[in-house]
Amino acid sequence: MExxxxxxxxxxxxxxxxxxxxxIDKLIPALVMMAICWALxxxxxxxxxxxxxxxxxxxxxxxxxxxxxxxMHLMEETLLHHLGKTSEILVFLLGAMTIxxxxxxxxxxxxxxxxxxxxxxxxxxxxxxxxxxxxxAIIDNLTATIVLISILQKLVKDRDVRIWYVxxxxxxxxxxxxxxPIGDVTTTMLWIGxxxxxxxxxxxxFLPSLLCMLVPTFIASFLPxxxxxxxxxxxxxxxxxxxxxxxxxxxLGLGGIVSVPIFKTITHLPPYVGMMLxxxxxxxxxxxxxxxxxALSFNTDENADHQGHHSPVHSSLSKIELPSILFFLGILxxxxxxxxxxxxxxxxSSLQDNMPMLGTELHHAxxxxxxxxxxxxxSAVIDNVPLVAASLGMFTEPIxxxxxxxxxxxxxxxxxxxxxxxxAGVVAMGMEKIDFFWYLxxxxxxxxxxxxxxAIAFMFTRTIF
Numbered sequence: 339m340e341x342x343x344x345x346x347x348x349x350x351x352x353x354x355x356x357x358x359x360x361x362i363d364k365l366i367p368a369l370v371m372m373a374i375c376w377a378l379x380x381x382x383x384x385x386x387x388x389x390x391x392x393x394x395x396x397x398x399x400x401x402x403x404x405x406x407x408x409x410m411h412l413m414e415e416t417l418l419h420h421l422g423k424t425s426e427i428l429v430f431l432l433g434a435m436t437i438x439x440x441x442x443x444x445x446x447x448x449x450x451x452x453x454x455x456x457x458x459x460x461x462x463x464x465x466x467x468x469x470x471x472x473x474x475a476i477i478d479n480l481t482a483t484i485v486l487i488s489i490l491q492k493l494v495k496d497r498d499v500r501i502w503y504v505x506x507x508x509x510x511x512x513x514x515x516x517x518x519p520i521g522d523v524t525t526t527m528l529w530i531g532x533x534x535x536x537x538x539x540x541x542x543x544f545l546p547s548l549l550c551m552l553v554p555t556f557i558a559s560f561l562p563x564x565x566x567x568x569x570x571x572x573x574x575x576x577x578x579x580x581x582x583x584x585x586x587x588x589x590l591g592l593g594g595i596v597s598v599p600i601f602k603t604i605t606h607l608p609p610y611v612g613m614m615l616x617x618x619x620x621x622x623x624x625x626x627x628x629x630x631x632x633a634l635s636f637n638t639d640e641n642a643d644h645q646g647h648h649s650p651v652h653s654s655l656s657k658i659e660l661p662s663i664l665f666f667l668g669i670l671x672x673x674x675x676x677x678x679x680x681x682x683x684x685x686x687s688s689l690q691d692n693m694p695m696l697g698t699e700l701h702h703a704x705x706x707x708x709x710x711x712x713x714x715x716x717s718a719v720i721d722n723v724p725l726v727a728a729s730l731g732m733f734t735e736p737i738x739x740x741x742x743x744x745x746x747x748x749x750x751x752x753x754x755x756x757x758x759x760x761x762a763g764v765v766a767m768g769m770e771k772i773d774f775f776w777y778l779x780x781x782x783x784x785x786x787x788x789x790x791x792x793a794i795a796f797m798f799t800r801t802i803f
């Protein structure tokens with residue numbers, strides 16, 4: 339039965355990886371895989387000899403001797419435990435996505451465009467590199483990429499030049515997301531899963547992440563694509579924010595998101611509570627600043643638009659990306675199924691026993707650095723969410739162990755090596771119709787150099803802190 343469950347997981351995983359070839363959204367195999375895995379566990383519960391207690395991070399003793407009713411009760415408790423942990427991540431992401439959409443409703447991101455005064459291609463590269471790096475740490479790398487590409491489309495009209503900027507934005511955004519607990523979904527998972535803390539994440543990963551962005555940007559600044567100046571664009575003069583509250587909502591929204599780690603530190607409550615508070619505060623100001631009156635009940639009359647329309651919050655909630663939320667639900671709960679049977683625990687043990695050490699490790703009894711580096715390279719080919727979800731179930735190291743920070747760095751930045759390797763890359767591919775092989779030929783090597791330089795820097799920083 340365990341073999342069948344692993345086979346279902348592998349097939350689902352393949353379908354997620356090949357979503358562009360199969361032309362189906364990755365949320366479909368994720369949800370199907372999750373449901374089938376748990377159904378097989380429920381049907382074959384009496385045949386399993388071991389059970390992993392997630393709350394204690396150890397295998398349950400004498401599981402095989404328990405009665406059927408006790409096993410069913412244990413399975414239901416485990417399922418509820420994992421659903422609770424997964425929901426913490428999903429509610430957190432829903433809050434963050436809604437705040438970003440509220441900022442966009444007021445055209446808040448147009449404020450960023452006013453910072454760019456130069457026409458020098460090289461200077462614009464550096465400005466957008468730093469903007470992507472720091473903005474992704476605040477609003478997450480996916481959203482930062484969408485925002486900056488939207489601004490870039492107004493600044494750089496030549497697509498052949500623009501896609502070079504986009505390639506470097508993807509690298510910078512993924513690097514920026516790695517050192518912040520809210521910058522990338524994988525670091526958010528590690529943070530909410532009590533594997534890393536905000537302070538240690540910054541201390542361990544800021545310098546490696548910065549180098550991961552600086553080195554490729556520095557090399558790229560000497561390439562022909564970034565020589566000379568941009569052509570003057572007449573449209574720029576009229577391109578002002580559509581709302582007088584755009585700057586206020588930008589600073590309020592970003593401030594709300596940044597306050598979440600502070601709220602968690604003070605109250606010790608899960609991060610989603612702070613995110614809901616931030617959303618509530620931002621929503622109050624959004625309603626006050628919006629002059630629109632809105633109908634709470636849906637009116638089917640043709641003149642409903644004259645009687646009332648949605649508030650900024652309603653409008654923002656209708657735009658958030660629900661498929662991503664359902665994908666995370668499917669993949670995290672499917673990984674939880676493998677974790678519950680002790681499969682991931684066993685796989686981690688065999689990795690530790692068989693994978694050679696690089697000699698750079700702090701502890702000879704720990705996990706090989708090679709495992710984490712391969713995880714980073716693997717995240718370029720395979721989605722980094724299931725990889726990190728699997729590592730959460732595989733390794734039992736304590737909070738703020740250097741292993742978790744290295745995983746956060748590798749999974750966060752390794753995806754830049756292929757355009758399909760990260761959410762930021764996939765959205766850039768969609769927005770600019772970037773060819774997979776163009777990115778592989780022109781950008782991938784820059785991302786690989788940045789990844790290696792950052793990894794080496796991490797190996798040094800972890801010996802200091």
